[in-house]
Amino acid sequence: MDIGRHSVNLVVPAIPFSDRIMLGIESSCDDTSIAVLRGNELLGQFAAVQHVHAKYGGVVPEFASRAHQAHIVPVLEGALEKSRCTLTDLQGVAYTRGPGLQGSLLVGSAFARSLAWSLDIPIYAVHHMQAHVVAHWMSDAAPNPDRPMMALTVSGGHTQLLHVRSPQDMEVVGTTLDDAAGEAFDKVAKMLGLPYPGGPEVDRLAGLGDPGAFTFAEPRVSGHDFSFSGLKTSVLRVLERELNGGTTIPEGVLQDVCASVQAAIVGILIHKLEQATDAFGLSAIAIQGGVSANSGLRQAVEALGLRRGWKVHIPPFRYCTDNGAMIALTGQYAAELGATGKLDEAPLARWPLV
Ligand code: KG4
Ligand code: ZN
DSSP states (O other): OOOSGGGGGGSOOOOOTTTOEEEEEEOSSSEEEEEEEETTEEEEEEEEEOOTTGGGTSOOHHHHHHHHHHHHHHHHHHHHHHHTOOGGGOOEEEEEEESSOHHHHHHHHHHHHHHHHHHTOOEEEEEHHHHHHHGGGSTTSOSSOOSSEEEEEEOSSOEEEEEEEETTEEEEEEEBSSOOHHHHHHHHHHHTTOOSSHHHHHHHHHTTSOTTSOOOOOOOOOTTOBOOHHHHHHHHHHHHHHHTTOSOOOHHHHHHHHHHHHHHHHHHHHHHHHHHHHHTTOOEEEEESGGGGOHHHHHHHHHHHHHHTOEEEOOOGGGTSSOHHHHHHHHHHHHHHTOOOOTTOOOOSSOOOO
16 A cells, blocks of 8 residues: 555664664553653653453453543653653654554554654554563663573463563463463452452452462463463352352452462462473573562562572563553664564554564
8 A cells, every 4th residue: 555655664764772762652452651762761651541441340442442542642742741852852653563452553553653654754563572571671670681581471461481582582482371361360350359450459469368278270281381261260169169158258268369369370470480491491581561560470580580590580560561661662673673664554463473
């Protein structure tokens, strides 16, 4: 499709990485987040969270895309204000091309491509799962992570083990066969009558309970893959037993269930992370994605690193859940490679990361 000034994107200005000002637009699920970076330094980030989904116990795709439409212009204005930049300062626009919810991706991608076209600057199509890993290279994270490393991405939609050789070179070595880790947290939270997203709430209540109070069926999955659907069923059985025909879970039991579920999910993740790191002969590990904000997982990964003498990389909270900064930084690496996107590229709801 010919859309006029499309060809401008093929000429990438030779701006040094450290000076280039890149906008990053994230809209793959229910967070609209936009950041401005100079090199790998965050100048400013602004986000809008969607509360509309809470009463449905999960993201409703149609509502998500409508909310992105309402939020995207004010979020851009907020990001520019926080970073003390104007539109004319921008030297590139990076956006999440996929994977994610098609309607949500469409809003961000159409907005990003229109902006790049109108400003006559290059566009960069970013893979959301790569971006979660790239977040480790932010100047206020661990700007020079040890490589190669075994990186565990744990989010609402994905659970992946990646052999990471550089921000631009990574390979998926294990994945979930059913639910993602974040999905497991959210589904258990829903069973417990907790608000969406349930992960942070389970984390909070887990701090008040006994992680050894309940035990759940352990998944039997070979290799570096994961499974969480059996755990969900096992929690349901425990709840039925504890409720014993009643409808309300006593406060103490609720806290113990949360602590035990969190310990079970963290146990599965740590076991697979350790196994894969050994299998590839590595000595550096990382976690990233929304569930990497979980206090139990953060502690367990630190403990694993200490026990095995491995270097550990855990992102600051602002780069755990979906954020525009990780998209902008992945755009910076794409710019270095001259991997400019195209203005007529459609978003990809499904996009495997090889
Ligand atoms: O990476 P993210 O923001 O979005 C996706 O790409 O999915 O991850 C969102 C997921 C949700 O499932 C949410 O419940 C989970 O991350 N999450 C947590 C915590 N904070 C966010 N899960 C457990 N403990 C937390 N503290
Ligand atoms: Zn994500």
